[in-house]
Amino acid sequence: MAKAMTIPDYHPYQQAHLNKPQLQFSDIAPLIEHYQVQPWLTVTELGRSVKQQPIYQLQLGQGDKRILAWSQMHGDESTATAALFDLLNYLQAPEQAAWREQLFAEITLYIIPMLNPDGAAKHSRVNAQGIDINRDALALQSPEGQLLMAAAKQIKPHFAFNLHDQNRFHAAGPYPNPATISLLAPAYNAEREINASRRAAMQLIAHVQPWLEQQIPQHIGRYADDWSARSFGDTFAAMGISTVLVESGAYRGDDNRQMARWLNFQLYVAWLAAIASDSYQQADVALYNAIPFNRSGGMKDVLLQGLTVSIGDTTATVDLAINLALTGDRRARIDELGDLSLFSAFHQFSVQGLAFKAGQAYPLNTALSLDTEAHLALLQQGYTHFSGDKALLQASSRLPVLLNPLRPTQGSPQLWQGATFLLVNTQGKVVQAVLNGQLISVPSGVIHNPLGT
Incomplete structure (x- = not known):
């Protein structure tokens, strides 16, 4: 037949x-x-x-x-x-x-x-x-x-x-x-x-x-x-x-x-x-x-290449991988750091010349109306997430809004921390932000890897 x-x-x-x-x-x-x-x-x-x-x-x-x-x-x-x-x-x-x-x-x-x-x-x-x-x-x-x-x-x-x-x-x-x-x-x-x-x-x-x-x-x-x-x-x-x-x-x-x-x-x-x-x-x-064997773990969700990371007197240029949770808590995490040249990613970006900087929590002491423009202004000031009573936050921003996130990134990137931080140039100005694994240009607000792409 x-x-x-x-x-x-x-x-x-x-x-x-x-x-x-x-x-x-x-x-x-x-x-x-x-x-x-x-x-x-x-x-x-x-x-x-x-x-x-x-x-x-x-x-x-x-x-x-x-x-x-x-x-x-x-x-x-x-x-x-x-x-x-x-x-x-x-x-x-x-x-x-x-x-x-x-x-x-x-x-x-x-x-x-x-x-x-x-x-x-x-x-x-x-x-x-x-x-x-x-x-x-x-x-x-x-x-x-x-x-x-x-x-x-x-x-x-x-x-x-x-x-x-x-x-x-x-x-x-x-x-x-x-x-x-x-x-x-x-x-x-x-x-x-x-x-x-x-x-x-x-x-x-x-x-x-x-x-x-x-x-x-x-x-x-x-x-x-x-x-x-x-x-x-x-x-x-x-x-x-x-x-x-x-x-x-x-x-x-x-x-x-x-x-x-x-x-x-x-x-x-x-x-x-x-x-x-x-x-x-x-x-x-x-x-x-002739079909090649699977390479387990060969893919990452997001790969940032050439990121400058400083701890004390030590500075290194590393690759940073982020994996996303598409179900469950939907929290992005730092998956690996170092030489990741053998890996590929669904989304791969060069961040050569940019340095890691931990974001701050913006305290919700009074009611805050957050549109995209206000959100980008806070990112430029170094605020990547919010802490406090969620009832005080009225968010209409098209960017990811993070309230009281678990394990926010600390002074330096570490495995399994939340993938929310800033990328700054040599003058310390915020150029890009990573919000729950999504890379965003500041101040334009362009999301380079929105979920589903």
């Missing part, structure tokens, strides 16, 4: 309301209800999570080649969940009826679209027991892990798609870019041998490697295949299932990982077609091996 690698017009199939930083069960519950009444697939409640949220499986097709895909095993990794519902939209589209009929004559696809709804509810990797489900393949202490293993033993899939998100600090091998998609055919034993089922997983990845490299050049990574006996991917590989790990990563200017979502969707369509037609068997495993 022949099928084009790329779906040229993806947007008609993109499931609405899933462009979010995190997805919870309430986001997919209406979609599950929709598919429960569709005649061309079967929806089954596999069981319940620790907190009694339902966990569903969708079954499509009646072919002999069986595929099991699951997402959100880690509750805070939801990119693939959105992409799976995009795939379902594509498969149910009237214009795909002929291809769907051909496809489902060859394959049966089983989808578990959110294995860890409790973790999803609290934006957590682990389940409500505090267990990492992907380290529970041996002990099976979590009900969610038990359900996944029971499904695999019942289905006996030939292929498995293990769908995850990775943190945005993975770099694509030697390149100065985030690894937007990382792939792996996990090992099935400690010797990392290659048998027929693992080779098939490698060939599936090799089948899409040229297309991926064309779409996102120098943004592809591969995980090291160290054997992890407790992990489901490795365990399923040991059971003879051709398992592909997909890790969705970051892309510049794409906080919600919509690029990785689109790529996942395209990969699923390509892999289903390749499995149905056996065309992946023609792929050269050398293309799999």
Whole structure:
């Protein structure tokens, strides 16, 4: 069966309301209800999570080649969940009826679209027991892990798609870019041998490697295949299932990982077609091996290069890295100092000739109306944040406004301090300010790295 690698017009199939930083069960519950009444697939409640949220499986097709895909095993990794519902939209589209009929004559696809709804509810990797489900393949202490293993033993899939998100600090091998998609055919034993089922997983990845490299050049990574006996991917590989790990990563200017979502969707369509037609068997495993290994921690959020830092009689010119919290307390922190020439960043700035200066807290003793102009004037005076009663502050400034921040930067930058400080020239004049990790020119007020860019 022949099928084009790329779906040229993806947007008609993109499931609405899933462009979010995190997805919870309430986001997919209406979609599950929709598919429960569709005649061309079967929806089954596999069981319940620790907190009694339902966990569903969708079954499509009646072919002999069986595929099991699951997402959100880690509750805070939801990119693939959105992409799976995009795939379902594509498969149910009237214009795909002929291809769907051909496809489902060859394959049966089983989808578990959110294995860890409790973790999803609290934006957590682990389940409500505090267990990492992907380290529970041996002990099976979590009900969610038990359900996944029971499904695999019942289905006996030939292929498995293990769908995850990775943190945005993975770099694509030697390149100065985030690894937007990382792939792996996990090992099935400690010797990392290659048998027929693992080779098939490698060939599936090799089948899409040229297309991926064309779409996102120098943004592809591969995980090291160290054997992890407790992990489901490795365990399923040991059971003879051709398992592909997909890790969705970051892309510049794409906080919600919509690029990785689109790529996942395209990969699923390509892999289903390749499995149905056996065309992946023609792929050269050398293309799999050509994918560079992820460089863990190779990316920073913000990198300031050439910053002058003085402590007593000692002065040094250093690089300073800042990492942002995009969820939770949303507090930016100083991540590393020194020679950071081996790292890349989503936002990289030369601050050569500028020196670090700690900001002061402006005390709120009386009511203060803070617009952008007043905010910039305070920055020029050395005030980066406010202390006191928040009821006294009426802020309309378009710049980040920090009130009673935790661990404000002290006289010199230190690891894990809040990334809020000033940059001054040789005359001591404030030229730029860093407010919660965002670099701002003073007095123009230009924000050089607003969140979401």
